[in-house]
Amino acid sequence: MAAAYLDSNLKHTPHSSAKTHLGPGMERSSGAMERVLKVFHYFESNSEPDTWASIIRHRDATYVWERIELGRCIGEGQFGEVHQGVYMNSENPVLVVAIKTCKNYFKQRQREITSRSFNNASV
Numbered sequence: 800m801a802a803a804y805l806d807s808n809l810k811h812t813p814h815s816s817a818k819t820h821l822g823p824g825m826e827r828s829s830g831a832m833e834r835v836l837k838v839f840h841y842f843e844s845n846s847e848p849d850t851w852a853s854i855i856r857h858r859d860a861t862y863v864w865e866r867i868e869l870g871r872c873i874g875e876g877q878f879g880e881v882h883q884g885v886y887m888n889s890e891n892p893v894l895v896v897a898i899k900t901c902k903n904y905f906k907q908r909q910r911e912i913t914s915r916s917f918n919n920a921s922v
């Protein structure tokens with residue numbers, strides 16, 4: 800996929816007052832949201848070469864972040880899973896989107912937890 804949108808280095812903290820509209824198969828847990836990397840328009844097929852890389856753009860990434868609900872896994876790419884989901888905004892309350900997530904999220908978390916336990920044990 801072409802350009803990155805949600806930078807994994809940015810701190811995307813779900814807003815505590817964000818409304819939750821969970822539908823079937825949707826989740827809004829901090830763990831799920833942390834591994835979102837990019838948000839795309841959802842397409843049934845990639846009939847055009849760049850179709851799947853059509854990115855949801857907004858001037859403030861956090862604004863987008865707070866309005867995403869992660870749904871079922873619809874595919875897997877080189878770097879991570881792709882989930883279907885919804886993006887809610889004032890113009891189009893329920894826009895179906897494709898959400899690219901980081902494959903190594905759980906491995907990274909496991910490494911962090913393991914090294915934290917190790918450091919604590921050696922104090």
Ligand SMILES: Nc1ncnc2c1ncn2[C@@H]1O[C@H](COP(=O)(O)OP(=O)(O)OP(=O)(O)O)[C@@H](O)[C@H]1O
Nearest residue numbers: 800839840841842851873874875876877878881897
């Ligand atoms: N915008 C989208 N709409 C619908 N399905 C998508 C979309 N983007 C990806 N998918 C699904 O996810 C799968 C993996 O897509 P992805 O683009 O991540 O794979 P990739 O070509 O290996 O890309 P990359 O090398 O960036 O990981 C696709 O085969 C498709 O089934």
